[in-house]
Amino acid sequence: MLNRTFKNGTLLHERYILKEFIGQGSYGLTYLALDQTSRNIVVVKQNRVRWKKNSRNMLVKEAEFLASLQHPSIPKFIDIFTEKKRSYLVMEYIEGKNFEDLVLSDGQKYNEHESLTIFSQVLNIVKYIHSKQINHQDLRLPNIIKNLNRLYIIDFGLAVHNKESALTKDFESLGHFLLFLLYSTFEPTSKMERCWEQELEIQEDTKRLIRKLFRSDAAYKNVDEIMLEVKKILLTFNDTDK
Numbered sequence: 001m002l003n004r005t006f007k008n009g010t011l012l013h014e015r016y017i018l019k020e021f022i023g024q025g026s027y028g029l030t031y032l033a034l035d036q037t038s039r040n041i042v043v044v045k046q047n048r049v050r051w052k053k054n055s056r057n058m059l060v061k062e063a064e065f066l067a068s069l070q071h072p073s074i075p076k077f078i079d080i081f082t083e084k085k086r087s088y089l090v091m092e093y094i095e096g097k098n099f100e101d102l103v104l105s106d107g108q109k110y111n112e113h114e115s116l117t118i119f120s121q122v123l124n125i126v127k128y129i130h131s132k133q134i135n136h137q138d139l140r141l142p143n144i145i146k147n148l149n150r151l152y153i154i155d156f157g158l159a160v161h162n163k164e165s166a167l168t169k170d171f172e173s174l175g176h177f178l179l180f181l182l183y184s185t186f187e188p189t190s191k192m193e194r195c196w197e198q199e200l201e202i203q204e205d206t207k208r209l210i211r212k213l214f215r216s217d218a219a220y221k222n223v224d225e226i227m228l229e230v231k232k233i234l235l236t237f238n239d240t241d242k
């Protein structure tokens, strides 16, 4: 088998002891491992053998992006190495749950104020990423993680350097993220499916914000513009609506 997973306990690079296989990404296999140097649990991504060259390039690119980003809400780059013709990227392990699991498995509900507050925290991280001339391009629910202390964005496997189309993609994904949070409290009253603008009982300004995020002609020029609008909307809430 070309992409066989390693046994738990396998030692890599004389430093990382594989503890658990946690998933298969677009270009490789992902494990949790114990870093014997720091004694921390880390994430190890291994490139796929099948499309070796391309997946190695993706791994190197992800490593470069992670290394150029230093933010408490982004996994830290730890190591990159090649062993027995396979390449590995090691990064900080982010403990927490992603928003898909929080809502769909744990039944978490976020009202409009809470949704916008979480949204603005995510915007803060995206603002930092964009300030480094990087577009994430994969801001899906499984890549946004929450723990008791903070929110995180992971998986820079599809990131690119500043590109107009990538900016539109990031904003669109942010629109989907906000809609998903808002839908967590939605209780259907009829069997008829309506569009989100009819279904969700939210402020007109929030609707306008989402509509604008979905516009492919880049209605927002940058994250600052979005943040300003979210701030204004949040200020309109009474204490009882929070």
Ligand SMILES: Nc1ncnc2c1ncn2[C@@H]1O[C@H](COP(=O)(O)OP(=O)(O)OP(=O)(O)O)[C@@H](O)[C@H]1O
Residues within 6 Å of the ligand: 022, 023, 024, 025, 026, 027, 028, 029, 030, 043, 045, 075, 091, 092, 093, 094, 095, 138, 142, 154, 155, 157
């Ligand atoms: N730094 C990290 N900290 C914690 N979990 C992580 C980290 N990086 C990846 N994961 C988790 O490891 C699993 C595999 O991740 P990976 O990025 O390889 O693929 P994916 O996100 O499932 O797919 P794709 O790459 O196609 O988007 C996912 O469940 C992801 O949440």
